[in-house]
Amino acid sequence: MANIAFFIYGIGxxxxxxxxxxxxADFFEKYIKTDNTKFKVYYIxxxxxxxxxxxxxxxxxxxxxxxxxxxxxxxKLYLEYLQLVxxxxxxxxxxxxxxxxxxxxxxxLKFLNxxxxxxxxxxxxxxxxxxxxxxxxDINHPKHIQTCNTYIPLFxxxxxxxxxSWYENFISFIKNNKFKKSPKTIYAINSRFSxxxxxxxxxxxxxxxxxxxxxxxxRPDWFIDAIEIIFKTNPTLVSDWKFILCGTxxxxxxxxxRSKKRGVYQFIEFKIExxxxxxxxxxxxxxxxxDYENFPSLTMAEAMASGNAxxxxxxxxxxxxxxxxxxxxxxxxxxxxxxASTLMELMSNLSETLFMGKNSVEFMxxxxxxxxxxxxxxxxxxxVIASDKHI
Numbered sequence: 001m002a003n004i005a006f007f008i009y010g011i012g013x014x015x016x017x018x019x020x021x022x023x024x025a026d027f028f029e030k031y032i033k034t035d036n037t038k039f040k041v042y043y044i045x046x047x048x049x050x051x052x053x054x055x056x057x058x059x060x061x062x063x064x065x066x067x068x069x070x071x072x073x074x075x076k077l078y079l080e081y082l083q084l085v086x087x088x089x090x091x092x093x094x095x096x097x098x099x100x101x102x103x104x105x106x107x108x109l110k111f112l113n114x115x116x117x118x119x120x121x122x123x124x125x126x127x128x129x130x131x132x133x134x135x136x137x138d139i140n141h142p143k144h145i146q147t148c149n150t151y152i153p154l155f156x157x158x159x160x161x162x163x164x165s166w167y168e169n170f171i172s173f174i175k176n177n178k179f180k181k182s183p184k185t186i187y188a189i190n191s192r193f194s195x196x197x198x199x200x201x202x203x204x205x206x207x208x209x210x211x212x213x214x215x216x217x218x219r220p221d222w223f224i225d226a227i228e229i230i231f232k233t234n235p236t237l238v239s240d241w242k243f244i245l246c247g248t249x250x251x252x253x254x255x256x257x258r259s260k261k262r263g264v265y266q267f268i269e270f271k272i273e274x275x276x277x278x279x280x281x282x283x284x285x286x287x288x289x290x291d292y293e294n295f296p297s298l299t300m301a302e303a304m305a306s307g308n309a310x311x312x313x314x315x316x317x318x319x320x321x322x323x324x325x326x327x328x329x330x331x332x333x334x335x336x337x338x339x340a341s342t343l344m345e346l347m348s349n350l351s352e353t354l355f356m357g358k359n360s361v362e363f364m365x366x367x368x369x370x371x372x373x374x375x376x377x378x379x380x381x382x383x384v385i386a387s388d389k390h391i
Contacts, residue, residue, distance in 0.1 A: 005042040011049035016248025017213035019298035020128040024099040025058040127165035130293030155179035184387040191372040194301040201307030207283035214249030219289035228262040229340035280306035294318040309356035327359040
C-alpha cells in the first residue's frame with residue numbers, strides 16, 4: 001500500500017465559497033475511515049487552513065493530518081521545503097497530490113523536482129478551475145496574461161506526473177499544446193459526491209437559493225434580474241416564495257444595491273452561511289448562472305443531495321449533473337429572462353418541482369457517489385504509480 005499526501009496551504013475564509021477545499025477535506029475524512037482502501041492518505045496543511053476548514057464543519061479529528069508551518073522571513077522557501085521533505089521521508093510519501101494549484105506553490109515544486117529519484121515523490125495536480133482553459137485560450141480576455149503567468153511555468157518547468165481533472169477541455173488543451181514537460185497521466189473524472197450525512201431533504205419550504213462566491217463569472221446579477229422579471233410578470237407568485245442569495249465576494253454590496261434599485265430587496269435574503277445544509281436541506285430550487293461550467297460544483301452537488309430541483313445554464317459539462325426535466329431544468333433561453341421563465345414554471349408547478357428534487361437525491365445516490373469517486377481517484381493514483389518503476 002503506497003502512501004499519498006494531499007498538500008494544500010493558505011486556505012482563507014470559506015464561508016462564501018471554497019468548493020475544492022471543502023470537497024477534498026470531505027473525501028480525505030471519508031477515505032481514512034474506509035476499510036480495504038488501496039492507499040494510505042495523509043493531509044498536509046497549515047494550522048490557519050485547518051481552522052478555516054473547521055469553521056465550515058470539516059475535520060472532526062486530526063487523524064493523519066500533518067501540520068505545515070508557513071513562514072514569512074527571508075528563509076521562508078528553505079524552511080518550508082525542509083518541512084515538506086521531512087514529511088516525505090518520515091511518512092514514505094510516494095505521491096504529493098495538490099487539490100488546488102496557484103503560483104505560490106511553484107518554488108516548492110521546483111525544489112521537489114531536484115530531489116534524488118529514490119526519494120522524490122510523484123507530483124499530481126487537481127485542476128478544478130472551470131475558467132482555466134477559456135482564459136488561457138482567449139488572448140483578449142482581461143485575465144489571459146495573469147492566467148498564463150500562473151500556469152505556463154507549471155506546464156513548462158515542473159515534472160508533473162499526472163493531472164486529475166473534471167474537465168475534458170483541459171485534457172484536450174494539454175494534449176494539443178506542446179509544453180516542455182509532458183505529464184505521463186491525464187485523467188478526466190465524470191463523478192463526484194457530497195457529504196450526504198449533512199445534506200438531505202428536510203422540511204421543505206418555498207425557498208429558492210443562489211449560493212456561490214459573488215464574482216462576475218458566477219453571474220449573481222442574473223438571479224436578481226430574474227426576480228425582478230418574475231415580480232413584474234406575476235407579483236402574487238413572488239409573494240409566496242423567499243429568494244436566498246448566499247455568499248461573499250467583490251459584488252456583494254453592489255448586488256444589495258442592485259436589488260434595491262430593482263425593487264425586489266424585500267424578497268431576497270442576503271446570507272453568509274458557512275454550513276449550507278442549514279439552507280439547502282429546506283429549499284426547493286437551486287439556481288446556477290455561472291458562465292463556464294456547472295460540473296462538478298460542490299454546492300450544486302449538495303443542493304441535489306438536499307432534494308432541490310436545479311436550474312442551470314447550458315454550459316460546459318452541465319449535463320453530467322442536470323438532466324433536463326428529470327432533476328431540473330436547463331435554460332432554453334440563456335439569459336435572465338430564461339432564468340425567470342424557468343423559475344416561474346417550477347414555482348407554479350410544485351408537484352413537478354418536488355418530483356425533480358427527489359430525482360436529484362436519486363442521482364446523487366446512484367451516480368455521484370463516494371464509491372464511484374473513490375474508484376476513479378484510486379485508478380488514477382495506480383496509473384501514476386505504474387508510470388514509474390522507481391515508485
